[in-house]
Amino acid sequence: xxxxxxxxxxxxxxxxxxxxxxxxxxxxxxxxxxxxxxxxxxxxxxxxxxxxxxxxxxxxxxxxxxxxxxxxxxxxxxxxxxxxxxxxxxxxxxxxxxxxxxxxxxxxxxxxxxxxxxxxxxxxxxxxxxxxxxxxxxxxxxxxxxxxxxxxxxxxxxxxxxxxxxxxxxxxxxxxxxxxxxxxxxxxxxxxxxxxxxxxxxxxxxxxxxxxxxxxxxxxxxxxxxxxxxxxxxxxxxxxxxxxxxxxxxxxxxx
Ligand SMILES: [Zn+2]
Ligand SMILES: [Zn+2]
Ligand SMILES: [Zn+2]
Numbered sequence: 626x627x628x629x630x631x632x633x634x635x636x637x638x639x640x641x642x643x644x645x646x647x648x649x650x651x652x653x654x655x656x657x658x659x660x661x662x663x664x665x666x667x668x669x670x671x672x673x674x675x676x677x678x679x680x681x682x683x684x685x686x687x688x689x690x691x692x693x694x695x696x697x698x699x700x701x702x703x704x705x706x707x708x709x710x711x712x713x714x715x716x717x718x719x720x721x722x723x724x725x726x727x728x729x730x731x732x733x734x735x736x737x738x739x740x741x742x743x744x745x746x747x748x749x750x751x752x753x754x755x756x757x758x759x760x761x762x763x764x765x766x767x768x769x770x771x772x773x774x775x776x777x778x779x780x781x782x783x784x785x786x787x788x789x790x791x792x793x794x795x796x797x798x799x800x801x802x803x804x805x806x807x808x809x810x811x812x813x814x815x816x817x818x819x820x821x822x823x824x825x826x827x828x829x830x831x832x833x834x835x836x837x838x839x840x841x842x843x844x845x846x847x848x849x850x851x852x853x854x855x856x857x858x859x860x861x862x863x864x865x866x867x868x869x870x871x872x873x874x875x876x877x878x879x880x
Pocket of ligand 3: 699701798
């Protein structure tokens with residue numbers, strides 16, 4: 626199984642529009658962060674977790690010719706904004722794209738992209754064709770890849786799904802992992818976890834909060850993702866324990 630971090634940036638991306646900070650003006654390629662997303666490939670199946678606002682660019686950059694499913698973590702726009710660019714995969718496969726998401730996420734996809742669900746007259750001849758599957762806490766398969774949902778909190782009231790795939794768990798956009806979900810994170814090779822910045826935030830783990838989770842879960846290696854421009858890659862890496870790293874775009878690992 627191969628995993629590719631397609632994007633490691635927070636909702637604005639890094640560099641951010643209209644910012645002259647040291648990270649946004651950095652020449653280090655690891656300080657260039659598209660919006661958060663993960664590609665997962667087995668020998669027969671390729672899936673993407675979230676269609677970020679940079680989905681088109683991410684699929685082009687990684688030459689993803691065939692895509693067998695889209696799995697959503699939650700409905701925030703930085704995670705669904707590239708939804709319309711599913712269309713070229715419809716053209717190639719001549720089939721609807723299987724989409725797996727929480728009921729609430731499907732609801733927001735419907736209100737944001739009503740033309741893709743036949744809810745309004747299409748604005749043009751080409752709209753995404755999708756086969757929605759509501760998922761919750763039960764494991765499910767996309768091709769030969771099994772995903773185990775990890776229910777987490779994202780701020781006061783919002784539920785998001787992390788996902789465990791074999792020895793890897795992907796836990797973005799969260800600042801609370803309940804004990805029942807912590808139990809699902811045992812014996813990990815790789816944990817990818819939200820680590821927005823050092824300063825507190827109402828809906829995301831800080832670096833220190835992420836390190837606390839890592840110290841409890843004890844994966845072999847951890848990567849922080851959904852990174853804001855307050856974190857310059859090289860400076861932040863120097864402050865992290867050896868088995869914790871900042872993710873960066875096009876980080877690839879195999880398990
Ligand atoms: Zn996000
Ligand atoms: Zn900046
Ligand atoms: Zn979010």
